[in-house]
Amino acid sequence: xxxxxxxxxxxxxxxxxxxxxxxxxxxxxxxxxxxxxxxxxxxxxxxxxxxxxxxxxxxxxxxxxxxxxxxxxxxxxxxxxxxxxxxxxxxxxxxxxxxxxxxxxxxxxxxxxxxxxxxxxxxxxxxxxxxxxxxxxxxxxxxxxxxx
Numbered sequence: 628x629x630x631x632x633x634x635x636x637x638x639x640x641x642x643x644x645x646x647x648x649x650x651x652x653x654x655x656x657x658x659x660x661x662x663x664x665x666x667x668x669x670x671x672x673x674x675x676x677x678x679x680x681x682x683x684x685x686x687x688x689x690x691x692x693x694x695x696x697x698x699x700x701x702x703x704x705x706x707x708x709x710x711x712x713x714x715x716x717x718x719x720x721x722x723x724x725x726x727x728x729x730x731x732x733x734x735x736x737x738x739x740x741x742x743x744x745x746x747x748x749x750x751x752x753x754x755x756x757x758x759x760x761x762x763x764x765x766x767x768x769x770x771x772x773x774x775x
Contacts, residue, residue: 629659629667639676646676653693654679656700685720736762 636643649655650666655675659667675696682692695712698705740763743753754760 628670629661630669630673632666632668635668635673635676638673639680641676641680649676649679652689654689654696656696682716685716686723687716733766736766 630638632643632646635641636646639646646655646666650658655672657669657675658672659669661667679692682695683689691712695709698709698712736759740750740753740759743756743759744750747753754763
């Protein structure tokens with residue numbers, strides 16, 4: 628089935644400007660044009676857009692995404708390069724997730740601390756709770772000693 632750029636923009640949430648930019652940058656080399664010169668997107672193009680957005684949202688620059696697409700077009704001779712690219716991207720994502728988990732621990736601690744402070748009417752009273760104070764000490768030894 629063929630879709631117009633407006634239909635694809637609606638389906639993906641990407642602007643028509645972004646879609647044109649992606650095409651200009653070589654990220655959508657498979658897009659066909661009809662006899663009137665209008666872009667006609669296919670279901671396969673939707674899949675490519677999904678992959679582009681996935682890689683972009685995980686921090687891969689457009690240059691890297693373009694490299695992947697070029698390797699795909701080159702064919703099976705680039706399978707090992709593509710595998711290596713995805714393995715490296717996975718490692719970067721895992722590092723991001725680990726960092727976010729650490730931040731989540733601190734945020735959860737702060738939520739618990741302030742829930743108790745609200746219940747007890749003061750931050751000092753919340754710090755007097757052994758579990759919260761112990762957690763605070765753990766964060767203090769890991770960071771800058773300025774948790775309040």
